[in-house]
Each structure stands twice: as C-alpha cells, then as structure tokens.
Amino acid sequence: MIADWFAHIRRLLTEKPPVALLIVTVIVVSSASLLSRLLANDSLMLGPPRQVVSINSKMGIHTRLTDEVEEAKIKQSLEMVREMGASWIVEYFPWAYVEREPGVFKWKHSDMVIQHAHHQGLKIVARLGFVPEWARPPETTPLYLDEENFEAFGRYAAEFAARYQEQVGYIIIWNEPNLSLEWGFQPVDPAKYVRMLQVVYPMIKAANPNVQVLAGALAPTLALPGDPNGMNDLDFLQRMYDADAAPYFDALAIHAYGWHSAPDDPPAPDVVNLRRSELLRAIMVENGDAAKSAMITEGGWNDHPRWTRAVRPGQRIEYTIRAYEVAQQEWPWMEAVAFWAFRYPWDAKSYQDYFTFVRTDFEPKPIYSEVAKYAAGE
Amino acid sequence: MDPEQRIKIHDPQILKLAAQQLFESVQAPRNNINGNNSLFTRNTLLQFTANPIRVIACAILAVFGAAIIASFVVGGGIFTPTDPTWRAMQQRGSWRVGMDPSFPPFELLDEHGQMAGYDVELARAMAARWNLRLELVPIGFDSLLDALQTGQIDSIVSALPYDPRATQNVRYSPPYFEAGIRLVVRADSPLLSQSIVEVEQFSALLANQRLAVEWGSAGDMVGRRLQQAAATIELQPFSTPEEAVSALLTDASIDALLVDNITLLTMQGQGAAISAVGPALEANPYVIASPITAPVLQQEIADALQALSADGTLQGLTIQWLR
Structure with a gap:
C-alpha cells in the first residue's frame, strides 16, 4: 500500500x-x-533581566497571579511591581493546582510566575496551601487537611522548595490557621498547626536547606475565647510556642491590616492596627525567638466608600507610605512589608477592589503612582 | 405540467370547473358525517383508529392543544415567559427587597432604627405601582447577590453598581442613578458654554486648566488619565471632596473639579453654586438586580422606572435625598 x-x-x-x-x-x-507554536509554548517572553530601584528595600506587595492565565498579564503585573519600587512579592501557589493527582506535578503556571518575578529582580515569598481533592475527605473544603495527609502536603512543599531553590527564598506554610474558615471549618487548633509544621518543615529543609520557612500568617482578630469562628492571633501565637513550634519555623509571617487606625497609632491587645505587629514580635521575644525575623505578608488599608473599615483614599496613600517607612526606620526585625494586593485578575465588585493598587485593566490607581514616587525618593 | 396544460388552466371556464370540484370535495366529508353519503362512514373511522400511530399522534396533538388553551387561561398565553419570582410576589402580595442600610443618603437607618433613603423611597414607589407591599430585608452589601441567587429576596435596591460580569447570574434594570465622576465648575464658568458630548473631548477642553481633586480618589485617577492626554492639565489635590469643592468656590486659580455625582448633588443641595459639564467622565450607574429567572419582574421594573422618571418621581427623590 x-x-x-x-x-x-x-x-x-x-x-x-x-x-x-x-x-x-x-x-x-x-x-x-x-x-514555532510548540517552541513558543515552552519558552517565556522574559525580556532582559531587571533590578528594583527603591529607597526602601523592605517594600513589598502581595500579587494575585494564581488565577491569571495569560503570560503577558503576569509579566505586566510583575513589571509594574518593580516599577513601583517594591522588591518583594508574596504569591500563592495552591497545592491543588499543581498536584491534581498524587505524585503528578504540573508546574507550568508556577514556572511562568516565578521565572517572570525572578527576571524582574523580585524576591519571592511563596504561600503554600489549598488541598487537592484526593488528599481530603469528600464534602470538605480545600482548606481542610487531616494529620494523615500532612506528609503529602510536605512532599508538595519539598518538591516546590527543591524545584525553585534558585528563585524562591521564602515559603509560608498555610494561611490564617487561627480562622475556622481557613482551617477547613474545623475548630482552630494551634497544637495541630504546630504538628503540621513539625511534619512539613523538616521535609522542606531536607529538600532545600537555604529556604526560609515562615509560619503563622495569622489573621488579626479580636475573637473572644470560645469563639467558633477563630482565635485571637496573640493567643494563637503563644499557644504555638506552648506546643513547641519554635524549632519548626525560621520567621514569622504577620497579617497587619490597619482598618481605621493610622500607622503610628499605638498597639493594644484589643485593637487591630499596623503596630499590632509589635505585640506579635513581643511574644516571639518572650519565647526566646528574638533572633528570628518577621515579615508582613498581608495587610494595608482600604478606601471603599461604604465599607465600615475603610479610610479616605488620601489617608490610604499616606498610611501606606508611612507603614513602609516605619518598617524601614523602626523595625529592624521586620524583613519586608507586602501589602494586600497589587491587582486582581477581575473586579470583585465589592470592598475588596479597594485594596488594590492597580485596576484589573492595569490602569494605576493614584496610590500606585504615589508609592512609586516615594520609592523613587521624590 | 407541460406548457400546453398551463395554457389550458388559464382558460376561465376550466378554472371555474376546477373551483367547483374543489368545493364539492371539501363539502363531501361534512355531508357524510351527517349520514347523507357513505364516504366518511363508521368503517372509515374504524380503519383510521386501527392504526395505533395515528391514534397516538392525535392524542399528542390533543394534549398539546389542551396545554396551549390551559396556558392562556392560567398564565396569560403560551408565549408569556415564566417567572417564579413575579408569581411568588403576586401570591405573597409583597416585593421583598434586599439592601444594606449603611450608605446614606441612598439607604440608612433613621433615628427610629427604620430603613430610609433614596432607595427605600424608590422601592416603595415601585411596589405601590404594582399594588404590592414592600418588604425591606437588611443584608450586608457583599452578601446581597448571594441572597438574591438563593431566593431570600426578590430584588436588590441598594445603590448597586452595574457589573457586566454578573449578567449571566442576575437581571439588571436600566440605570436609575449615575454616580460617576463629573467635571464640575462654578456657575459663572466659561466652560459651561462648551458643548461636550463625548468623554474624549474633555482633555482638549481642559488644556491649561487647574483641576481640584480629592487626593487618591476616582476623580484623582480620572484627572491623571486626562493628564496623559493633555500634559498641561494641572491637578490640585485636597484631603476631602468637601475641601475640593470649597477651593473651587473660593480660589479663582482653580478652574474646575473632578468629583463623583453624589458629592456634586449634595454640595448643590447645600447651596454651592456649581454645575456639571458634559457627561460622566467615568460612569458608575446604579441599577436594580433581580434573579436571572425573573424576566417579567425585570420588565416590570424597567417599565416602572420609566414611568417614575416620566412623572418626575426620580427627580423628586434626588431633590429630597441629595439636595
């Protein structure tokens, strides 16, 4: 034939x-x-390597590229972060997106984000979490993780740490474990979170001894004892130390939202503000962890016209810049301040949109331009 | 049919004969039913019903016909869209409206703890047009759409901005209020005489002008956007919109102001001699949302808004609550 x-x-x-x-x-x-199409799929449009220029090396921002599909938009986001003068980004790398089947890792999107960020000269803090279906019981949320699957999560974290050892220097284990919502709607349990650290931390360190592992990332709350929705972050941190957490993290991740307070307002246990970070720091020092650093991996102010915890747009600009200054001038133990959030892939059409620095169409908000001026020393 | 036959058919006599034959053939079965002839006999009927497919087809046609008649009797016709929300409203005798009473003057709690404001009065006027009772359900702004989609409320009337991404989930009314960014000038400004129809015309109009803005606001953002097109536009930031308005009124070096329409109307209500020029530079229309399964309610809302606009009710609400 x-x-x-x-x-x-x-x-x-x-x-x-x-x-x-x-x-x-x-x-x-x-x-x-x-x-040419096949080759294009495997190569990124990285452009020349860049460096951040800023008068404040602690400036950072939480990007939200997890659900951003297009490479051009990922690149543009990270270019704009650099141009704003922020040296640090925090980004989420959901376990369920990468390891949809046990042992089968799909790194394409993570590679794209990390290579672009690294190429822009940004320091990457990777937040890990979000459990795949195969690693949790049916009818549970992706934020639910049983102890029997801590090791599976550790394997993902270790694979991640090893794969990106040249680009990613910091990994956060889990997010806001002091909220029931973020703990799979189970009662929050500092000791169980510490057991997670005790399993995952050694696995990450074995894969990449140089990576810094951050714990905590606690939501600032004023929850009263017994509140089913969550536990006061100050109490939670102390209970972490009580459960022998100290050997299983290298730095503390802090969430520091300002709500109505100015950045120079003093801290108090019954107030949520920027300087609540100092109370968390004090707990670290009291528990013998003064040598460790901390990092704000979420926080900032909101200028929504009707949200009850919002400030005026001008206040938001003023407070944000002042917060970067405070970290640089007053907090030697604070390694970086990454505020929430640079840009969303789409409008939330709620108060959440008023946390961002750039609109979904990449038009810079005034806060972006003013922060960029500050970073440039203008 | 060959050409010869076609010619014959045009003969009037032949046409008359054909018509007569056709008339007789139509009349014949009727005569047979009356028993005058034997063409449509009991045998024919038995022969017809002997074929089960014919019987089933006739039954289906009968059921379909009955359904059409029933739909006209019960629901006003088969082509009327079904709307469980509108039907439930009629049966319940009320329109259940969700709103977040934390956004004065559109919705707020008055000194008696009752919900009041522009949107409350608007919803009341619409419910009255439909002879329905108004039920107000206080819900946090971020939960309003969930409440709508889970059937807890019939509609949202809560200074809700239009969201093109949500049109697959909810039905929106036409806008009833434009809250977007306006170019505002003093009552004696020469800019008032300018005819501005398109947003693109603003940058040329404002070259070499000094504009007051609230620092960091959407007006500030629009101003910076205008500067990209006309570098000679100067922006003067202020901490609050009220300070910006005050500066416009008292500082002759400031030519105009970029501020949202709510602030404009509120300041006008307080006696500020200021006016807007042209359309909104950045639109922010407020709309009423109803379930995606509620086309009748959507149309009723649109009709009511049109009527309330035509009879001056909407204008009256603006004067009452914003001025």
Missing part, C-alpha cells in the same frame, strides 16, 4: 509539477507554524 502511495506521488511530481509544488509548500509552511 505504501509503495502505491509513493508511486502515486512520483507520478504527481512528474506529471503535475505545479500541484506538487503547492502541496509541498503547504506541508512546509504548516510544519514550520506548528514547530
């Missing part, structure tokens, strides 16, 4: 050269096009 085909082709070439030429041209062009 194949011999017949060849005979037919030979006849075509000799008897009808124009038709043969046309067919050959189509085959060549199609093959070239297919090849």
